[in-house]
Amino acid sequence: xxxxxxxxxxxxxxxxxxxxxxxVICMGEDIGVAGGTYKATKGLYEKYGAERVIDTPISxxxxxxxxxxxxxxGVRPIIEIMSVNFAWLAMDQLFNSAAKxxxxxxxxxxxxxxxxxxxxxxxxxxxxxxxxMEKVFMGIAGLRVVTxxxxxxxxxxxxxxxxxxxxxxxxxxxxxxxMKGEVPDEEYFHPLEGSEVVREGxxxxxxGYNISVHWCLQAAETLSKQYGIEAEVVDLYALAxxxxxxxxxxxxxxxxxxxxEEDEAPVGVGAEVMAIINEECFFDLxxxxxxxxxxxxxxxxxHTLEKAAIPSAGDVVAAVRKMFGK
Amino acid sequence: MQRDLARQFLYDIELARRFExxxxxxxxxxxxxxxxxxxxxxxxxxxxxxxxxxxGDYVVSTYREHVHALVRGIPAGAVMAELFGRxxxxxxxxxxxxxxxxxxxxxxxxxAIVGETFxxxxxxxxxxxxxxxxxxxxxxxGDGAVNQxxxxxxxxxxxxxxxxxxxxxxxxxxxxxxxxxxxxxLAEVYQRACAYGIDSRRVDGMDVLAVYEETREALHxxxxxxxxxxxxxxxxxxxxxxxxxxxxxxxxxxxxxxxARDPLLTFTQRALEAGWVTQEEADEMxxxxxxxxxxxxxxxxxxxxxxxxxxxxxxxxxDLYRGDA
Ligand SMILES: Cc1ncc(C[n+]2csc(CCOP(=O)(O)OP(=O)(O)O)c2C)c(N)n1
Ligand SMILES: [Mg+2]
Numbered sequence: 001x002x003x004x005x006x007x008x009x010x011x012x013x014x015x016x017x018x019x020x021x022x023x024v025i026c027m028g029e030d031i032g033v034a035g036g037t038y039k040a041t042k043g044l045y046e047k048y049g050a051e052r053v054i055d056t057p058i059s060x061x062x063x064x065x066x067x068x069x070x071x072x073x074g075v076r077p078i079i080e081i082m083s084v085n086f087a088w089l090a091m092d093q094l095f096n097s098a099a100k101x102x103x104x105x106x107x108x109x110x111x112x113x114x115x116x117x118x119x120x121x122x123x124x125x126x127x128x129x130x131x132x133m134e135k136v137f138m139g140i141a142g143l144r145v146v147t148x149x150x151x152x153x154x155x156x157x158x159x160x161x162x163x164x165x166x167x168x169x170x171x172x173x174x175x176x177x178x179m180k181g182e183v184p185d186e187e188y189f190h191p192l193e194g195s196e197v198v199r200e201g202x203x204x205x206x207x208g209y210n211i212s213v214h215w216c217l218q219a220a221e222t223l224s225k226q227y228g229i230e231a232e233v234v235d236l237y238a239l240a241x242x243x244x245x246x247x248x249x250x251x252x253x254x255x256x257x258x259x260x261e262e263d264e265a266p267v268g269v270g271a272e273v274m275a276i277i278n279e280e281c282f283f284d285l286x287x288x289x290x291x292x293x294x295x296x297x298x299x300x301x302x303h304t305l306e307k308a309a310i311p312s313a314g315d316v317v318a319a320v321r322k323m324f325g326k
Numbered sequence: 327m328q329r330d331l332a333r334q335f336l337y338d339i340e341l342a343r344r345f346e347x348x349x350x351x352x353x354x355x356x357x358x359x360x361x362x363x364x365x366x367x368x369x370x371x372x373x374x375x376x377x378x379x380x381x382g383d384y385v386v387s388t389y390r391e392h393v394h395a396l397v398r399g400i401p402a403g404a405v406m407a408e409l410f411g412r413x414x415x416x417x418x419x420x421x422x423x424x425x426x427x428x429x430x431x432x433x434x435x436x437x438a439i440v441g442e443t444f445x446x447x448x449x450x451x452x453x454x455x456x457x458x459x460x461x462x463x464x465x466x467x468g469d470g471a472v473n474q475x476x477x478x479x480x481x482x483x484x485x486x487x488x489x490x491x492x493x494x495x496x497x498x499x500x501x502x503x504x505x506x507x508x509x510x511x512l513a514e515v516y517q518r519a520c521a522y523g524i525d526s527r528r529v530d531g532m533d534v535l536a537v538y539e540e541t542r543e544a545l546h547x548x549x550x551x552x553x554x555x556x557x558x559x560x561x562x563x564x565x566x567x568x569x570x571x572x573x574x575x576x577x578x579x580x581x582x583x584x585x586a587r588d589p590l591l592t593f594t595q596r597a598l599e600a601g602w603v604t605q606e607e608a609d610e611m612x613x614x615x616x617x618x619x620x621x622x623x624x625x626x627x628x629x630x631x632x633x634x635x636x637x638x639x640x641x642x643x644x645d646l647y648r649g650d651a
Contacts, residue, residue: 034503034575057473057509058440058501085439089474124359124411126422128438297639301360301422302411305635 002185006148007177009155010040010116014078016187017162018048021076024162027054027063028080037082038118038177060086064115065093068167071113072101076162084119084133084171091136098167099142114161115169120211120262121299121310122174130299130306132263134209137169138240139267145240146192147171149213151181153237156190164192171239173211193238195246201232204256204320207247207273209236212260212311219260219316227326239269247273248280255286256323260316265293290319331377332602333611335534338373339590340615342366342393345402348619349392349409349423353569357626358409361438362423363390367532367564370589371496372397374537375464375557378545382461384432384454386447388468389424390496391436400428402618403625414629420638432461441474443467444493448480451489451554462548463491470501472515478522481554485522488553492544493519495558497531502567503575516558524554531559532587535596562587 004012018024030037032045032055045053056063060081067077081087087094098111121130138145144166148154154172161168198213199220206216213235220231234250236242251257257277259270270291277289295309346364353362365372368390376385376397387394395405400416408415409423416428424438434450437443447465454461471477472495484491495515499506506513519526525547529540537559544555562584566573573581597603603611 029501030503033508055504055508058470059473059475061475062473089439089441124422126360126424126438127420128424129361295635297636300420300632300635301417301425302419302632303359304631305420305633308635 001182003180004151004183005177006151006154006179006181007039009151009183010158011042011044012183013155013158013162014041014044015047017159018044018052022052023074024076024078025052025054026078026080027056027067029056029058029082031055031080036080040080040116040177060089061093064090065097067113068093068098068111071111072109076112078114078116078158078162081115081117083129083174084117085129085131087115087117087133090115094143094167094169095140099140102166103142110165111167112165113167114158115167116158116172117170118172118174118177120173120175121306124301124303124306125299126301127298132294134171134239135263135268137171138269138272142167143240144168144192145171146238147210148237149208149210149235151179152183152188153190155183156188157192157237159187160189160192163189168192171210176211190237193241193243195243196235196237197232197250198235199231199233201230201254203230203254204258204323205232205234205250205254206316206320207234207236207257207259209239209261209269212262215311215313215316216260218313219320222313222317223320227321227324229320229324229326231320236269236273242272242276244276244280247276251277251281252284255284257285257289258292258316258319258323259289260292260311262294262310264296265291266296268293287323290323292316292319329602332597332600334377335373335538335593336597336603336608337611337615338377338397339369339534339593340612341396341402341618342369342373343590344615344619345392345396345405345622348623349406350569352409352623358423359411360422360424361389362409362569363567364565364569365390365393365563367584367588368496368498368561369393370534370537370593371494371531371559371561374534375494375541375559378538378541379464380461382432382459384434384447384450384461384463385466386434386443386450386463387436387466388440388443388471389436389438390468391426391466392423394466395426395428395433395436398428398431398433400426400431400433402622404428406622407626407629410626410629411631412626412629413632414625419632440468441471441476443471444474444476444480447491448484448489451484451491452487454490455487460549461490462545465491465493467493467495468501469495469497469499469506469515470504470509472518473509481519481522481524481556484554485524488551490548491554492541492548493554493556495556496561497558498561498563500563500567502571505575514558516556519556524556525552526556526558528558528560531561532589532592534589534593
């Protein structure tokens with residue numbers, strides 16, 4: 001096991017897959033000569049050359065579509081979109097081409113393309129650079145969405161995504177690239193579906209994904225130490241498809257659910273998890289499920305207001321305390 | 327060349343240079359956060375174009391827009407307070423460095439999505455035409471932005487409907503770390519305009535007088551109802567792309583060569599030679615600009631932060647829709 005950073009884990013997955021298969025290429029703005037905004041492709045330009053490590057113009061819809069077209073015939077592109085805020089511009093190609101081509105061609109074509117992009121609120125990046133967009137991607141049939149919460153997942157999910165014959169969107173987080181964690185020394189493929197119980201507990205399930213897994217873990221510690229509440233934490237690293245069986249299994253055990261997400265509430269992960277609970281195990285519930293979400297506003301620049309807009313571990317604790325009347 | 331205009335240019339450039347220096351210092355002290363894109367080296371573009379424009383013309387700019395805002399007449403204090411995220415900022419502290427707005431001064435924004443200014447400015451021009459106004463929409467963008475689809479889509483519409491928009495390219499030869507020959511098949515941005523039959527010209531963007539003269543001509547042409555025009559200003563930024571970028575992809579020699587053509591240096595020289603200012607006057611201008619920037623920082627420091635999170639999300643406060651109003 002090596003203790004490495006999230007960006008290093010992503011870099012390693014790129015490197016191994018590119019070394020194995022000459023048809024794996026990567027592309028994006030400033031990923032080559034400059035080594036990538038988040039260093040996720042550092043050194044690859046020097047190693048694999050300009051044909052396989054492509055510095056693109058600022059043409060998100062264009063180069064995403066180019067990658068998709070190339071993937072129809074066998075190229076395996078890993079596309080970095082510098083921030084999900086710019087992925088809005090590539091929606092047409094992702095949704096209209098990549099997600100639908102297998103279906104509408106009657107199974108003749110597929111788009112085995114990986115798109116990686118960080119979302120989330122970082123430090124005062126303002127209204128147009130703070131989007132959390134997983135809710136948009138996860139609602140489109142034909143597109144897989146995964147979101148790593150640690151370096152092991154970041155490495156293993158990218159490895160699996162490159163080998164997968166469906167288009168996969170990997171939702172990363174601006175604030176997590178320097179997070180450290182254990183990654184196996186041997187090759188590791190993280191499943192693209194399912195969920196992980198990262199803390200066992202009997203009283204309530206805290207569902208999180210990506211950065212909110214960490215709020216849930218922190219909240220679970222506080223709840224255990226200060227309130228005697230043992231929370232189970234479930235990491236929903238796969239957002240599309242969501243793990244119906246895993247979500248239901250945990251709620252059947254704890255009978256209570258809190259979903260923590262950095263996104264605003266409407267049409268989000270929390271709404272979807274609640275619907276699944278409703279459909280799968282409504283009569284197992286002892287309390288109504290609760291969502292901990294961002295306030296439904298565009299992100300303000302001012303520091304204090306920004307903090308007020310997004311949830312934290314403290315908000316998860318508060319939600320659980322309210323549920324238990326403690 | 328009018329003496330008064332020359333002195334105005336000189337003061338504008340001094341103010342711009344000092345304002346951005348102060349912004350960098352305030353960022354280092356933690357009073358400004360987020361992405362901060364500075365303008366040193368490019369001053370002649372904003373000063374030359376905006377001094378040639380009428381106060382009635384509209385401005386649509388990018389995230390590198392502090393100087394456009396200053397030359398447009400937004401008080402330096404209101405710009406600095408916005409960078410601080412304070413209520414005295416020109417966007418009330420909600421926008422930040424990349425989103426400066428001042429509707430009254432017809433400054434319709436700083437936009438942080440590359441390529442966003444093209445259709446927005448073209449829409450403003452459409453409104454101007456519907457109102458039979460003689461004003462023009464000024465659309466700023468970088469060399470990297472011309473590879474967005476919106477560039478081509480907007481140029482086509484503007485030409486098709488003969489809209490009064492002046493497209494102003496601030497060609498500093500870099501799209502963050504990617505040099506123009508590595509991002510564009512055609513590095514001469516102005517030549518792209520001919521695909522849409524749009525009149526276009528290229529000017530030395532380090533020479534404020536040249537920028538001013540070219541802009542005046544271009545604006546006459548647009549105001550006369552000929553449709554859009556595109557002006558490419560060749561310039562350079564001395565600093566990294568933003569405070570997060572050290573600019574390691576450029577050689578010290580390259581930066582030094584461009585610094586030798588510095589708009590502040592060269593225009594001061596020219597103004598002295600032409601007798602538009604004396605050395606003492608030039609020094610006094612610099613000192614005055616310095617005081618204006620100091621006052622701006624002081625204003626920002628004492629301006630209170632905004633307090634209401636859900637202001638201006640919709641036409642009325644959110645509370646009315648929560649049913650508890
Ligand atoms: C759609 C979109 N893609 C990517 C970015 C990230 N980004 C911000 S500025 C920039 C480079 C822009 O270069 P250019 O247009 O030449 O303007 P300059 O910053 O040099 O003035 C990039 C890639 C963005 N803001 N928006
Ligand atoms: Mg540029």
